[in-house]
Each structure stands twice: as C-alpha cells, then as structure tokens.
Amino acid sequence: MATLDDVLSTIDANQGGALDRLFSLLAIPSISAIPAHFPDCDRAADRLADELRDLGFEASRQDTPGRPMVVGSAKAKTRDAPHVLFYGHYDVQPVDPLDLWTTPPFEPRLADGPNGQRIVARGACDDKGQLMTFLEACRAFRQNGGLPCNVSVLFEGEEETGSPSLPAFLAKNAKTLKADLALVCDTTMWDAKTPAITTMLRGLVIEEVVINGANRDLHSGLYGGAAINPIRVLARVLADLHDADGAIALPGFYDGVEELPEEVAEQWRGLDFDDVAFLGEVGLSVPAGEKGRSTLEMIWSRPTCDVNGIVGGYTGEGAKTVLPAKASAKVSFRLVGKQNPERVAQAFRAFVKARLPADVTAAFIAHAGSPAIALSTRGEAVRRARRALEAEWGRPAAIIGAGGSIPVVGAFKRELNMDSLMVGFGLADDAIHSPNEKYERSSFHKGARSWARILAALAT
Amino acid sequence: MATLDDVLSTIDANQGGALDRLFSLLAIPSISAIPAHFPDCDRAADRLADELRDLGFEASRQDTPGRPMVVGSAKAKTRDAPHVLFYGHYDVQPVDPLDLWTTPPFEPRLADGPNGQRIVARGACDDKGQLMTFLEACRAFRQNGGLPCNVSVLFEGEEETGSPSLPAFLAKNAKTLKADLALVCDTTMWDAKTPAITTMLRGLVIEEVVINGANRDLHSGLYGGAAINPIRVLARVLADLHDADGAIALPGFYDGVEELPEEVAEQWRGLDFDDVAFLGEVGLSVPAGEKGRSTLEMIWSRPTCDVNGIVGGYTGEGAKTVLPAKASAKVSFRLVGKQNPERVAQAFRAFVKARLPADVTAAFIAHAGSPAIALSTRGEAVRRARRALEAEWGRPAAIIGAGGSIPVVGAFKRELNMDSLMVGFGLADDAIHSPNEKYERSSFHKGARSWARILAALAT
Numbered sequence: 001m002a003t004l005d006d007v008l009s010t011i012d013a014n015q016g017g018a019l020d021r022l023f024s025l026l027a028i029p030s031i032s033a034i035p036a037h038f039p040d041c042d043r044a045a046d047r048l049a050d051e052l053r054d055l056g057f058e059a060s061r062q063d064t065p066g067r068p069m070v071v072g073s074a075k076a077k078t079r080d081a082p083h084v085l086f087y088g089h090y091d092v093q094p095v096d097p098l099d100l101w102t103t104p105p106f107e108p109r110l111a112d113g114p115n116g117q118r119i120v121a122r123g124a125c126d127d128k129g130q131l132m133t134f135l136e137a138c139r140a141f142r143q144n145g146g147l148p149c150n151v152s153v154l155f156e157g158e159e160e161t162g163s164p165s166l167p168a169f170l171a172k173n174a175k176t177l178k179a180d181l182a183l184v185c186d187t188t189m190w191d192a193k194t195p196a197i198t199t200m201l202r203g204l205v206i207e208e209v210v211i212n213g214a215n216r217d218l219h220s221g222l223y224g225g226a227a228i229n230p231i232r233v234l235a236r237v238l239a240d241l242h243d244a245d246g247a248i249a250l251p252g253f254y255d256g257v258e259e260l261p262e263e264v265a266e267q268w269r270g271l272d273f274d275d276v277a278f279l280g281e282v283g284l285s286v287p288a289g290e291k292g293r294s295t296l297e298m299i300w301s302r303p304t305c306d307v308n309g310i311v312g313g314y315t316g317e318g319a320k321t322v323l324p325a326k327a328s329a330k331v332s333f334r335l336v337g338k339q340n341p342e343r344v345a346q347a348f349r350a351f352v353k354a355r356l357p358a359d360v361t362a363a364f365i366a367h368a369g370s371p372a373i374a375l376s377t378r379g380e381a382v383r384r385a386r387r388a389l390e391a392e393w394g395r396p397a398a399i400i401g402a403g404g405s406i407p408v409v410g411a412f413k414r415e416l417n418m419d420s421l422m423v424g425f426g427l428a429d430d431a432i433h434s435p436n437e438k439y440e441r442s443s444f445h446k447g448a449r450s451w452a453r454i455l456a457a458l459a460t
Numbered sequence: 461m462a463t464l465d466d467v468l469s470t471i472d473a474n475q476g477g478a479l480d481r482l483f484s485l486l487a488i489p490s491i492s493a494i495p496a497h498f499p500d501c502d503r504a505a506d507r508l509a510d511e512l513r514d515l516g517f518e519a520s521r522q523d524t525p526g527r528p529m530v531v532g533s534a535k536a537k538t539r540d541a542p543h544v545l546f547y548g549h550y551d552v553q554p555v556d557p558l559d560l561w562t563t564p565p566f567e568p569r570l571a572d573g574p575n576g577q578r579i580v581a582r583g584a585c586d587d588k589g590q591l592m593t594f595l596e597a598c599r600a601f602r603q604n605g606g607l608p609c610n611v612s613v614l615f616e617g618e619e620e621t622g623s624p625s626l627p628a629f630l631a632k633n634a635k636t637l638k639a640d641l642a643l644v645c646d647t648t649m650w651d652a653k654t655p656a657i658t659t660m661l662r663g664l665v666i667e668e669v670v671i672n673g674a675n676r677d678l679h680s681g682l683y684g685g686a687a688i689n690p691i692r693v694l695a696r697v698l699a700d701l702h703d704a705d706g707a708i709a710l711p712g713f714y715d716g717v718e719e720l721p722e723e724v725a726e727q728w729r730g731l732d733f734d735d736v737a738f739l740g741e742v743g744l745s746v747p748a749g750e751k752g753r754s755t756l757e758m759i760w761s762r763p764t765c766d767v768n769g770i771v772g773g774y775t776g777e778g779a780k781t782v783l784p785a786k787a788s789a790k791v792s793f794r795l796v797g798k799q800n801p802e803r804v805a806q807a808f809r810a811f812v813k814a815r816l817p818a819d820v821t822a823a824f825i826a827h828a829g830s831p832a833i834a835l836s837t838r839g840e841a842v843r844r845a846r847r848a849l850e851a852e853w854g855r856p857a858a859i860i861g862a863g864g865s866i867p868v869v870g871a872f873k874r875e876l877n878m879d880s881l882m883v884g885f886g887l888a889d890d891a892i893h894s895p896n897e898k899y900e901r902s903s904f905h906k907g908a909r910s911w912a913r914i915l916a917a918l919a920t
Contacts, residue, residue, distance in 0.1 A: 033778035094780055100676070161778050188682075202681065206779045215743030216560070219893040220766045221662065221864020222648075224794050225758035226739065228748035231767040231789075232702065238695035279686065279819075283675030286818035288688035298685035306680045307691040308782050313769035318493035318621050319666045319790055319827035320554055321864070322768050322893050329691075330779055334684050358746035359739075367779035404681020404781070433679040433782050 002144035004456045010140035011448045018136045019110075019119075021051070022444065025090070025128050026108040026121040032067050032091035032161045041067040041157045044090040048155050055138050057153065062173075064165035067091060067157030071176065074138070077146030081459050085152040085179035085418070087408050088131025088186065089159035092123035093433045100435035110441070115192045115427075117441040126432035129439035130185040130424055131155065133447030140452060148459035152179055156408065159186070162206065162368030163407040170415035178416045181381050181458070185447075186406050187424035190271065190398035192440065195389040195450065197382055198422040199375040200264075200300060200401035201409060203335030205344045206308070206367035209237070209352055210328040213360050217313075218323040228359055230327040231312045237355050238329060241305050245291040248305045248333075250347040256338030260301050264377075268296050271398060281429055300401030304334040330367070334403060341369035370407040381421050381458065388453035389423070392446060423454065462604035464916045470600040471908045478596045479570075479579075481511070482904065485550070485588050486568040486581040492527050492551035492621045501527040501617045504550040508615050515598050517613065522633075524625035527551060527617030531636065534598070537606030541919050545612040545639035545878070547868050548591025548646065549619035552583035553893045560895035570901070575652045575887075577901040586892035589899035590645040590884055591615065593907030600912060608919035612639055616868065619646070622666065622828030623867040630875035638876045641841050641918070645907075646866050647884035650731065650858035652900065655849040655910065657842055658882040659835040660724075660760060660861035661869060663795030665804045666768070666827035669697070669812055670788040673820050677773075678783040688819055690787040691772045697815050698789060701765050705751040708765045708793075710807040716798030720761050724837075728756050731858060741889055760861030764794040790827070794863060801829035830867040841881050841918065848913035849883070852906060883914065 011018075030044035031037040045061045045068040052059035052072035059072030070090070095105040103109055108121035119129060134153075141147045154177060158165055170177060187198040211230040218227055243249050260268070275295040279285055289298035298304070312327025314320035333344050345366060352362050376382070377399050389397040402422075409420045425443035426432065471478075490504035491497040505521045505528040512519035512532035519532030530550070555565040563569055568581035579589060594613075601607045614637060618625055630637060647658040671690040678687055703709050720728070735755040739745055749758035758764070772787025774780035793804050805826060812822050836842070837859050849857040862882075872878045885903035886892065 033780065034776065094774065094776060096774070096776070097677075160780075204681075204781070206781070208779070213744065216891065217557070217894040218742060219864060220764075220768060220792055221664075221794065221862070222888060222892075223742070223759065224766045224792075224863055225749040225762055225764035226747045226755045227742065227744055228746075229766050231770050232698065235695045235698035235767070235770075238692065239699035242692065282678060282683070282687065284673065284687055284819045286688075287686045288817065288819075289685040295686045299683065302685055304680075304685035306684045306689050306781075306783055307695070307773065308680060308780060309773035309775045309784070310691050310695075310787065311771050311775040313767065314554065314556070314790065315769045315771040315788075316494065316554060316556070319668065319792070320493060320620070320768060320893065321664070321666070321766075321792055322553075323766055324769070327770065328775075330774065332680055332684075332779070332781055334681065357748065359744045359748075402681070403684055404679060428682060431676065432682075433780065434677040 004452065006144045007140045007452045008449050010143050011136060011452060014136065014140065015445060018132070018448065022119065022129060022132045023108040025132065026123055027106055029106045030091050030157065031094050032158050033094050038067065041091055045070050045155070045157055048090055051135060052153060055135065056142055064169055066165040069157070069169055070155040071173070072153040073176070074147055074151050076148060076150045076459070081149050082181070083150040083152065083179040084181050084183050084458065085154060085177055086134050086183045087154050087156070088134065089127045089156040090131070091157045091160050092126065092128070093160050095122050097435060102436055115440050115442060118438040119441060119444060120436060120438045122437050124437050124439040125426045125430040126437065127159065127186050129444055130426065130447070133425060133444060134183070134185055134451045136448035137451035137455060141455070148455050152177060163411070166408060167411050167415055170411055174416055178418060182412045182418050182420040184406060184409060184420045184422045185424050187402050187422045188426040188428060190400060192427055193393065194395055194398055195393045196398040196400045197385055198400055198402045198424070199377045201373040202403055202405050203339065203341055203370045203372040204405035205333040205335065205341045205369050206330060207345055207348050208328060208330045208365040208367060210326055210363045211360060212326045212363065214325050217325050220321040220323040223323050227323055228357055229323055230360065231324060233355070233357060233360050234312065234327045234329055237352050238307055240355065246288065247290050248303065250344070250351050252347055253303065253344065256340060257303055258337045260297065267399060278428065299403040301336055303336050303339060306332050308332050334405070336372045339372065341371055345369060370405055370410055373409050375419065379419070384457040385421055385423060385454050388457040389450055392450045392453050423450065425450070464912065466604045467600045467912045468909050470603050471596060471912060474596065474600065475905060478592070478908065482579065482589060482592045483568045485592065486583055487566055489566045490551050490617065491554050492618050493554055498527065501551055505530050505615070505617055508550055511595060512613060515595065516602055524629055526625040529617070529629055530615040531633070532613040533636070534607055534611050536608060536610045536919070541609050542641070543610040543612070543639040544641050544643050544918065545614060545637055546594050546643045547614050547616070548594065549587045549616040550591070551617045551620050552586065552588070553620050555582050557895065562896055575900050575902060578898040579901060579904060580896060580898045582897050584897050584899040585886045585890040586897065587619065587646050589904055590886065590907070593885060593904060594643070594645055594911045596908035597911035597915060601915070608915050612637060623871070626868060627871050627875055630871055634876055638878060642872045642878050642880040644866060644869060644880045644882045645884050647862050647882045648886040648888060650860060652887055653853065654855055654858055655853045656858040656860045657845055658860050658862045658884070659837045661833040662863055662865050663799065663801055663830045663832040664865035665793040665795065665801045665829050666790060667805055667808050668788060668790045668825040668827060670786055670823045671820060672786045672823065674785050677785050680781040680783040683783050687783055688817055689783055690820065691784060693815070693817060693820050694772065694787045694789055697812050698767055700815065706748065707750050708763065710804070710811050712807055713763065713804060716800060717763055718797040720757065727859060738888065759863040761796055763796050763799060766792050768792050794865065796832045799832060801831055805829060830865055830870055833869050835879065839879070844917040845881055845883060845914050848917040849910055852910045852913050883910065885910070
C-alpha cells in the first residue's frame with residue numbers, strides 16, 4: 001500500500017507536467033469583469049472539467065446566470081473517509097495597465113527571483129496557480145492507489161466580480177456540495193518560508209457612483225464659473241470620506257466593529273510583523289490608516305475605505321478645456337466584525353446625496369457586498385492542518401487574518417452551514433491584481449505537497 | 461466699379477460652393493492634442509495654403525517646432541489702404557466622448573435646427589467655420605475687382621493646445637505680420653440675432669498634476685488601510701481648491717483681480733442677460749460660482765478654477781479592488797485683470813505640495829499660461845465695425861466679454877504691439893469642445909457678409 005511519502009515523491013516527479021498543465025490554464029484570458037472575455041471564461045471552465053475527469057472525478061461545467069461553475073466529485077479509497085469540498089476560482093483580474101507588464105500577461109513564463117524561480121502571468125497566484133496545487137495533490141494520490149478523503153471540487157468564475165451567482169448556486173446544489181469541511185485555497189503564507197492558516201477575512205462593499213451635472217460636456221471658457229463641475233463635487237465627497245485622523249466619516253460606519261480579542265492581539269504581536277519591510281517593498285514608509293492602530297490591524301482587523309478608480313472629463317494627452325457633464329468613482333469598503341454590508345452601502349449613498357449641490361444628481365451601481373468572516377482557530381481541522389503544514393515547511397503555521405474578502409467562505413457558512421479551512425501559498429509580493437503577477441515555483445510545488453499532507457491528516 | 465452690394469450679392473450667389481469648401485476642410489481631423497493626428501494638421505494647413513493661393517494670396521505653410529502656421533498676404537486694389545492681419549486656427553478639439561456624437565465628427569452634414577439649417581462637425585464653429593467666413597468675404601472681393609484693404613492672414617494649428625509655438629513665430633515674422641489691426645474670428649455673437657464685438661478675454665493657466673504613491677498598483681485587500689491612496693490625496697487637493705462660498709482658495713489667487721468698471725457693469729446690466737435660459741439650455745438652474753456675483757461676472761470678469769479631467773485606478777466595466785499607484789488631474793484657471801499666469805501656476809503647485817502626506821509625491825505638467833486681455837471699447841476700428849455689423853444684422857452690436865481665452869490676442873499686443881478686433885459668429889449652444897458641435901448656416905453666410913462690410917468700413 002502506497003504511503004504519504006510515495007505520494008509526495010510522485011508530486012516531486014510530476015513537476016514538469018504540473019507546470020505544463022498550469023501554463024495551459026494560465027494562457028486562457030478568463031477575465032470575468034470584461035464581457036469580451038466571457039468566452040475565455042467558458043474555455044477555462046471546460047479545461048478544468050476535462051482536467052478533473054482526467055483525474056477520475058465525475059465532473060461537469062454547470063451554467064449560471066453569469067460565468068459557469070465547474071463541479072466534480074471523487075470517492076476516497078476507503079469507506080468512512082471524511083468529505084471535503086475544495087474551492088478555487090478560474091477567473092482573473094483585468095490586466096491594465098498593460099504597458100507595465102514586462103511580458104504579455106497571458107503568455108506564462110518562468111523567471112528568476114530572490115526565492116528561486118517564479119511563474120509570471122495574470123492568475124499565476126490568484127487563483128489558477130493556487131487551485132492547481134490541489135489538483136496536483138489529487139493526481140499524485142490517484143497514481144498511488146486513490147484519495148484519502150471523499151473530495152468534491154467547486155471552481156467558480158466570478159470571484160473577481162463579487163461572486164453574484166454563487167449563493168443561489170450553492171442553495172440549489174446544497175446536496176451535492178455540502179461536505180464536512182470546505183478547503184479554500186485563495187490566501188497567502190506568512191512569508192516565503194512560513195505557511196499560514198487564515199481565520200479572519202474582511203468583508204467587502206463596492207459602490208460605483210456617477211455624479212451628473214450639465215446635460216452635456218461644456219467649454220470651460222464659456223461656462224466655467226457659472227456651471228457646476230461634477231469632478232469638483234466628486235472630489236468633495238471623496239475627500240470627506242476620511243477625517244483628519246484617517247477614520248472613515250460615514251455616519252454609523254463603525255457599528256459592529258469590535259476590538260481585537262486579547263488572545264489574537266497577543267498572537268499577532270508575536271508574529272513580529274515588519275511594518276518597514278511590508279511598506280518598503282512597495283515604496284512606502286508610513287502607515288496611512290487610522291491613527292493609533294498598528295499596520296496589521298489596519299490591513300486585517302480594521303475596516304477601510306478606498307477609491308479603486310476615478311474618471312471624468314478629458315484624460316488623454318495634452319489638455320482640453322472641457323467642463324465635463326459627469327464624473328464617476330468606484331469606492332470600496334473592507335468590512336470587519338459585524339458591520340452590515342447593506343447598511344454601509346446605504347450610508348455611503350446617503351453621504352454622497354447629502355453633498356450634492358443644486359442641479360447635481362448621483363447614480364449608484366452596487367458591485368459587491370459581503371460581511372467579514374471570523375473562523376474558529378481551535379477546531380480539530382485547524383489542528384491537523386497546522387501539523388501537516390509544519391511537517392512540510394519545517395516551521396509552525398501562522399494563524400493570520402487577511403485584508404481581502406473571499407465571499408465564498410461566508411456563502412458556505414450561510415448556504416451550506418459548512419466551515420472553511422483557508423490555506424494558501426501566495427506571498428505579499430505576488431502582485432495579484434497588478435502587472436507582472438507571479439507565483440513562486442516553490443509555492444506551487446510545496447503547495448501541492450502541503451495539500452497531500454493535509455488530506456492525509458484529515459483522513460487519519 | 462463694383463460696390464459693396466455687388467460683393468454681398470456675390471457672397472449670396474457663392475453659398476453652395478462656400479459650403480463645399482468648408483465641408484472639405486471639416487473632413488480633416490486636425491486634432492492638435494493627439495500626436496496620431498499631426499499629419500492631419502499638416503493636411504489642413506496645406507489645404508488652407510492652397511485655398512489662399514486660389515484667392516490670389518501669396519501664401520505658404522511655415523513649419524514650427526509644433527504644428528505648422530499658414531501665412532498669406534494680398535494687396536488692396538487701391539493704394540494707401542489700411543493693412544489688416546486676419547487670424548484663425550485650423551486645429552480642433554479631441555472628439556471624445558465619441559459615442560455621444562449622432563454622426564461621425566469628421567463627416568460634416570447639414571441638419572435642421574430652431575435657427576434654420578446648421579452645419580454639424582468637429583470644428584464647424586471652432587474655428588474652421590469662423591475662419592472660412594473671412595475667406596469667403598475675400599473671395600467675393602476678388603470676384604469684384606479686389607480687396608479694399610491690404611490683407612495678411614495667419615492660420616494657427618495649436619490654438620487648442622495653448623499656442624506654444626506662437627510667440628516665437630510672431631517675433632521671428634514680425635515684419636511680415638505686423639499690420640494696423642488684427643481681425644480675430646474666434647468668438648460668439650450675443651445671441652442668434654445680435655452680433656457682438658468682444659473686448660474682454662479671460663486668461664488661462666492649465667496645470668496637470670500627477671500624484672504618486674506606492675511604486676506599483678496594489679491589491680486593496682492586502683494593502684487597503686495601510687497604504688496611502690493617491691486618489692484620496694488628489695480628491696483632498698481638488699476639494700480644497702474652492703471655499704464654501706465658491707471662491708478659489710489658492711493663496712494670492714485674487715491678486716490683480718479688479719472690480720468691473722462701472723460703465724461696463726452698467727452696459728452689461730443693459731444686455732438683459734437671461735441666466736435662466738443660459739443655464740437651462742444645458743440642464744442647470746443655479747449659478748455655481750462665487751456667492752454674490754452675477755452669472756455674467758462669473759463667466760466674463762471673474763477668475764475660475766475647473767478640473768477638466770481626472771483619472772486614476774480601474775475605470776473599466778465592473779470593479780477591481782486595486783489601490784492605484786497614481787492618480788492625475790488636469791486643472792485650469794481662467795484669469796482676469798492683472799492676474800499673473802506664472803504666479804497662479806506656482807501658487808497651485810505650492811498648494812498641492814502643502815497637501816501631500818508622507819510617501820506621496822506630485823509631478824506637474826504646464827499645458828498653458830496666458831494673461832487676461834481687456835481691449836479699448838472706444839477706438840475707431842470698434843466704431844466702424846459696430847456700424848458695419850449693425851448694417852448687416854439690423855440691430856446694434858453688443859460689446860461683450862468672453863470666458864474663454866484667445867492667447868493670440870495677447871501675443872499680438874506683446875510681440876507686434878498690435879490691437880485686435882474680435883468679431884465672431886458662434887452661438888452659446890454651438891457645443892464647441894463637445895459632441896455634435898455645430899455652426900448655424902446663417903452664422904456662416906451672414907458672417908461672410910459681415911466681414912465684407914467690416915473690410916469695406918475699415919477702408920473708408
């Protein structure tokens with residue numbers, strides 16, 4: 001009978017093929033935010049369904065009102081094995097600004113870096129590289145007698161656009177998808193050498209606001225001074241969103257925000273987080289959030305407000321003396337604790353409306369809304385996963401928070417009453433959502449080995 | 461010997477050909493702000509030089525460090541005639557947002573409107589339609605024995621980008637270009653039935669500011685809260701530019717701004733300006749400028765600050781949780797009285813720099829800088845032009861200000877010590893710089909007749 005060591009050796013031996021399989025997935029520009037790429041999303045889904053069938057899963061692409069889901073399931077080699085549902089997403093972020101990419105984003109390549117070789121492509125980390133770590137672990141088990149757990153798989157194609165089709169899909173397919181535990185691979189390690197389990201996730205609200213003034217663009221010479229400028233109105237709104245101490249000024253925004261439990265605060269202090277290096281790596285030196293908060297609090301346990309995009313008037317080369325008819329911004333809020341996404345969105349809309357002068361109107365588009373998540377750090381699954389990760393990486397796994405939101409974790413809890421174990425192998429410098437996104441080759445390889453160990457540990 | 465009436469009859473008879481000639485010029489997309497259109501600017505210049513030669517002018521295209529100038533000259537039929545220099549510009553504004561044009565901007569067409577037929581195209585009014593009124597007047601004189609004045613012509617191709625090559629060109633060609641009087645056709649009528657002579661022009665400063673934060677775009681989930689957001693910094697700067705009463709908050713900005721002389725204020729009150737109609741036509745109702753000022757003051761005699769364009773982060777469809785590395789805005793100031801463009805630009809830069817938090821830098825690009833102009837309303841040329849315009853339009857010409865700046869008028873004064881007479885036939889609703897720019901066919905036709913009358917009046 002094959003041992004875990006045999007499985008790990010198979011993963012080591014499979015490395016070349018694993019890279020080929022990942023590269024072929026990375027070459028598909030499955031950008032879920034851009035309609036022109038919807039057919040590419042379909043292609044990526046089909047590709048993954050094929051891959052799963054190749055691994056002995058029953059698998060199918062399942063259509064939704066948005067991008068399709070891929071669902072698969074395979075039995076464990078033994079009876080009474082636990083049932084896990086693995087989640088990943090095949091959609092990726094848009095690639096602009098394209099001119100900052102050293103090589104085309106959908107032509108994956110290997111490059112050298114301080115941690116050895118890295119895989120460079122849009123989606124290399126988020127989330128194609130991450131989800132493929134799990135499939136490579138499954139492949140190695142299949143080549144060594146079978147899976148230690150009953151494994152279902154769910155791959156989503158709308159994670160980067162707020163997962164609009166997910167809740168209804170989960171509710172409809174609850175019977176198939178409900179497992180003892182969800183495994184979610186969309187998070188980071190503590191650093192290149194230290195694995196991590198993520199137990200806190202911030203929620204997310206994204207609102208787009210369009211400020212409308214005159215019924216057409218005007219000449220600023222003819223109308224300037226007399227006609228209201230929507231950019232000026234928008235700037236006032238956005239400037240007012242933060243007070244002088246960096247706190248968010250929406251009335252009621254902090255309702256449901258709690259102080260960090262002392263035990264978690266204590267552990268975080270023990271992580272010995274290096275503010276200077278964290279900010280220094282991206283060219284910054286001073287934490288820009290709420291006064292009196294540590295950087296880790298700012299990015300993990302405190303809510304935020306950011307403008308993700310703004311546009312209005314003439315933005316081409318040179319100058320144009322236009323007084324634009326409209327201006328718009330995409331504003332996102334990261335939520336923590338019990339902050340209510342719906343109430344935050346309403347507070348934002350009221351805040352904007354309260355700042356509109358005569359003749360100016362605002363229109364809103366909701367792009368996302370999900371509450372924050374806090375998982376237990378003390379369950380059996382976390383204990384086993386920590387042990388498995390420590391065996392692979394040679395040091396204890398950190399229990400961390402994450403600034404980003406992963407809506408599926410909340411949806412699993414709400415729709416399927418299922419807990420999630422969040423383990424991922426991304427690094428802070430992976431430039432996900434940015435030009436030249438990468439994934440360490442060691443993350444890809446040792447990630448697969450880590451999942452093999454975790455599956456084995458969960459089955460014990 | 462041909463009379464002025466013969467010349468006017470010839471203009472009436474030439475209408476069809478005049479439209480053809482204008483349409484062929486309008487079909488050239490001579491956008492001076494966009495490098496891809498530089499060859500089109502060259503073509504427009506060549507086209508005008510040909511046109512002038514066809515009218516018996518000695519004419520040539522003359523290259524500059526930017527877009528070329530077109531210079532022409534023709535002798536009067538009599539000796540001792542005065543010498544005028546006519547100025548217009550063949551470059552046009554960019555056409556975005558293109559989707560708001562009913563028909564393609566460089567496929568000129570006739571359409572019906574409340575004032576009869578109109579010519580629709582980018583540049584129909586600003587300034588191709590306007591400059592062609594003068595050439596059609598010259599054509600009619602040529603068909604009736606010759607010009608009453610010695611006429612030089614200067615067509616510029618950089619008016620929409622702040623006329624960077626103009627001052628040096630004037631200085632270098634002072635001998636050829638210096639005339640008794642400049643005629644500038646780039647302004648409006650008082651309304652569709654009332655001609656106007658413009659004697660006050662606001663100056664213009666355009667500064668582009670780029671706010672830089674992190675060294676790359678960041679994921680707002682990973683860095684949001686801790687990393688400074690350049691859009692937030694920019695919003696604060698732009699919001700601070702105006703105080704609660706609509707006044708501009710740059711220190712020293714109002715230095716050199718004078719109250720309107722009582723005689724001018726009196727005349728403006730007599731114009732019986734209709735605020736409600738002026739703003740109502742573009743969908744607005746409340747003047748948005750400094751408290752306690754009339755709308756005419758806001759657009760003619762008070763300085764302004766407008767944001768003409770802003771961009772940062774993700775501006776495509778959907779949402780992207782990016783925390784951008786930079787954000788930028790194009791900010792313009794309309795100047796009056798003795799405001800110093802250089803000092804305003806410096807004050808703006810200092811104002812921005814004073815609002816930069818740690819880790820944030822600002823870069824600036826100057827796009828334009830010209831002081832305000834006030835011409836005498838009492839000279840002989842103005843008197844003769846008013847009489848000529850009244851004869852054509854059947855009612856007295858209004859003496860008005862204009863909110864836009866026409867840098868050439870200042871340059872003529874400084875470089876050539878030459879006064880300008882500003883007469884134009886645009887209307888407030890011509891949508892210059894906006895989609896569906898138009899020029900009334902009556903402006904085009906009666907504009908040519910007006911110039912014939914003015915040239916005759918100046919020669920008397």
